[in-house]
Amino acid sequence: MSVMKHFFTCIVVALALSVWTLPVNAQTGQFSSFNGLETNAGYVTENGVSGWACYGRTTGALNGNFTLTFDYMGMPIPGGLNTIQRGNWTLPVYSKTIRGDTYMGALYGLVSRGDINWDNFGNATLSLRLTVIGGTYMMEGATGQGQFTATTYFDGSKTAMKGDLTFFF
Numbered sequence: 218m219s220v221m222k223h224f225f226t227c228i229v230v231a232l233a234l235s236v237w238t239l240p241v242n243a244q245t246g247q248f249s250s251f252n253g254l255e256t257n258a259g260y261v262t263e264n265g266v267s268g269w270a271c272y273g274r275t276t277g278a279l280n281g282n283f284t285l286t287f288d289y290m291g292m293p294i295p296g297g298l299n300t301i302q303r304g305n306w307t308l309p310v311y312s313k314t315i316r317g318d319t320y321m322g323a324l325y326g327l328v329s330r331g332d333i334n335w336d337n338f339g340n341a342t343l344s345l346r347l348t349v350i351g352g353t354y355m356m357e358g359a360t361g362q363g364q365f366t367a368t369t370y371f372d373g374s375k376t377a378m379k380g381d382l383t384f385f386f
Contacts, residue, residue, distance in 0.1 A: 247384045249277035251367055255376035257286075265290040265299070271367075275382055279324070281310040283382060285365070287328050287345075295337045304328030306347060306365075308382075310356060322354030324384070326363070341369045349384060361386040 253273015259266035270286040287304025291297070309323040331345030347363035367380025 247278035247386065249275040249279045249382045251275050251283060251365070251378065251380045251382050253283065253367075253378045255369060255378065258376075259288070261292070262288075265292065265302070271378055273378060275308065279308060279310050279382070279384065280312070280318075281308045281323075283308045285328070285345075287331070289333060293333070293335055293339075293341070295335055295339060297335045299333040299335075301328055301331035301333070301345060304331075304345075320354070322352055322356035324349055324352045324356050324359055326350040329362075331365075339371070343367045343369070343378075343380070347384075349386070359386055 251273050253271050255269075255271050257268055257270040259269035265288065267288045268286065269289065270284070272282070272284050275281050275283050283306065285304065285306045288302045289299040290302055291299045293299065305325075305327060307323055307325045310321045311318040312321050313319075326347055326349045329346045329348045331343065334342045334344070336342075343366065345365040347365055349359055349361040349363060351357075352359035361384055363382065363384040365380065365382050367378045369376050369378050371377075
């Protein structure tokens, strides 16, 4: 390996590490936009809806593929409000480098609380509080809290979603 090529490789690795190292004790907000799809409307149970799920891309501070599942109490009713009972989420994170997208690790955790507000047309606004319980690879040891807000809308063939995801580490 030439000295120049080795030098540039070291610079790229150092920059990637400095940008993506998550401060575990500092309360730094990491903001990302979310665009996704509802992948499962859930299953009706005696207490509400179980297994609702969505998947989408995040762009911003944490670029990746956000997956979210949860259960909620009650039935969706136009103009109504449902309370989240429990849920899980994952976010594999990627960084743009000179070599393309580089896997930085995954964050994962629980839905600690949240609500679904339904409008009169069947669209929903989700407001969830997330708990970061861990990470892998370069995200190992990450803990903190997050906020996920999104609005659903039917685009003629599927239920799409747009929103924001912010983590505090």
